[in-house]
Amino acid sequence: MLTRGVLLGDRYRLGERVATGGMGAVWRGTDVLLEREVAVKVLLPSLVADPEFTARFRAEARMLAALRHPGVVPVHDVGQAALGDGSQVDYLVMEYVEGEPLSARVRAVGRLDPATTMSVLAQAADALHTAHLAGIVHRDVKPGNLLVKADGSVVLVDFGIARSRDMAGLTAANMVLGTASYMSPEQATGQPVSAATDIYALGAVAYFCLAGQPPFHGDNPLAVALRHAQEDPAALPADTPPAVAAVVARALAKRPEDRFGSAAELAAAAADARDATLASIPVSARPPWALAAPAPSAVPASVPPIAAASVPPVAAASAPQIAAASAPQVAA
Template identity: 60%
Template sequence: MLSPGVQLGNRYRLDERIASGGMGDVWRGTDQVLGRTVAVKSLLPALLDEPGFAERFRGEARTMATINHPGVVDVYDFGNDQHIAFLVMEYVEGDPLSATLSRVGRLTPARTMALVAQAADALHAAHLKGIVHRDVKPGNLLVRPNGTLVLTDFGIARSELVGQLTAAGSVLGTASYISPEQATGQVATPASDVYALGVVAYQCLAGRRPFEGDNPLDIAMRHVRETPRPLPSDIPPQVCALVERAMAKDPKDRWPTSAALAGAARQLKTSLSRQARSGGAAPISAAPASPAPGRAQVPQPPRPPAAPHSPAAGHAMPHAPAAGHRPMAAHSPARPPVAQPPRPTTVAPAVTGYPRGAATVPSGYAPQPSQLRPAPRRSRTGMVLLAILLGALVVLCSGVVSYKFRNSTNAGMPAGTFVGSAVTSDALRPDGRDDSVGTAYRRLDQPRSGGDETTTSEGRRTR
């Protein structure tokens, strides 16, 4: 009996049992040579008594080790110690899909299609190597915290699968996902894995398995004879069609390859995610709501609360403008604010869940002066510099105008005469006056007593 602390192959120490199944137990262990955490799958001793089982399983382990795909668990080693056959694999941090379904019940169509696409890609990588999983079920689908999926336990359930269906509880999970051809004793093919993955998708969407029964044999026979109950009415028709084709009784009516199933599921996932972002579908969540068919809830625009009557306003003013409303800039005190015409009220599209985007603006709503944003103040330094610049410009313009005026006036005067100048010519005019035309004064010679000197009205002395 295995217990924590036991070493297998003188290398792998068993630390904790993390899962149990009809074929054996899975342990979290430590590779003491490389110092890394691994998953160790120990097979039941009874399986080793079957002739050729150990050799066949060893060959499949070697083939699995050649699969290089992110969705397929890596196989590190295979051994036999203390009459126990074990398989050493990559340890995946995450929860099995079965634990998630037990916790939330069902998944959204978009999330289901994303997981189906990843699992189908992993199966296709194995099918290209000639390996049929034969035991696709939620317990063998590990989901990492980032949402990526890893498929585990390839080839474990190959030996005497149908013969063990009579043992109550031994392979109950396998019986719930077994294909009709496997249940009737035929050889499992890649189409058998497609059927099992379709059953997994059905359970994710409906929150239940398609067939239930009192014992594993009864469940297996229902896969052969009965048609599963329809999926819930809130599942899109395209998703229902994908699952129904994957679960077809005749392998020829199913998806031709796992790659074809992966492509169809990925395309549906993209379409559903786009609808959710645009508001045409409920957002993706672990446990989606199930609204009544044919009835879509239309969210009403939020109504702003009324505030006490303001003397400056003629109607009640809400405490704050609606979300997405941009207040107008404030006007100068000398100019009262001009009321803007009311914006048309927008109507949200018919969606389920929470409305997306900004809230609508009530009809007739206009912001009040107290809500208007004050105009930005101009810099005092900028005003001073502007005033200095304007003054310098005025002085410059005045000088230019004065210079032009003087030049235009002097152009029509006789030589030696300048308007605005105190210097005149000594020549007398015919009328005996010595002042030039247009002067504001005339020069008069006056005798001065006490000598022969004379003076002029300008105060200059002459002899």
């Protein structure tokens, strides 16, 4: 049984459990060898019992460990350990990211201003592009998996643990891989996923930031997922700049080929929309992170950190999950 103080692999001592979801639990822990804080993701026993799943899990962990990007949570190690009761657990060790989920940030202020939203979108898309180049599709991009660090930078966590370019949305265990409120039409209908799947999810995240709620609601997660495939979302708030609305609309295109050609293309478009928005408003109305920036025409191409601006609050809806246990997905 996993409890505080358990030592995995003679190296990782578990502290407090910080998240639990459909694939397992994440613990705040300590690497006793290097004396550093880590996040340890421990898979559910039912998943560990599937040899094919664990093989994919380890292969994906190796690929993620090779990624180098400030917006992607670093993976340190992967392993298997025997517990005192004789059971086996598979675990993934990552950097512990001290940050606030974007979902909590939006709930606290109602919604984000357009320039800040585009900054978030550009940072996340740039991080995803690095993963896509390595053949990895996240599959569960959502506000809860975007952490805002103390310096304002955005880090993408909780990558899908199976290489998914050739996977459909449903596994053999009938578990939809993703979160209903941010699920692409192809995921909702069980079609193969691709980099375009993550681009759609980022569009839904941007919609959430701007409107204070996800694009669709429903009586249950399945109904929400199907609305992504069959309906268009309501219009964004009237104060959304046309350039910003255009970026979100293209990212949310129903057909993958109608979206941005890559996450890098989305990042560039979001950065352009951010800069155009900043250039159109007086200094006194700019979001906090932009106040100390140079004149809009000299705003660098790098993506600025995010901060919440003063905007009218909008009630934020929670994101229904589709998972075997109907539980939140695990995040580092």
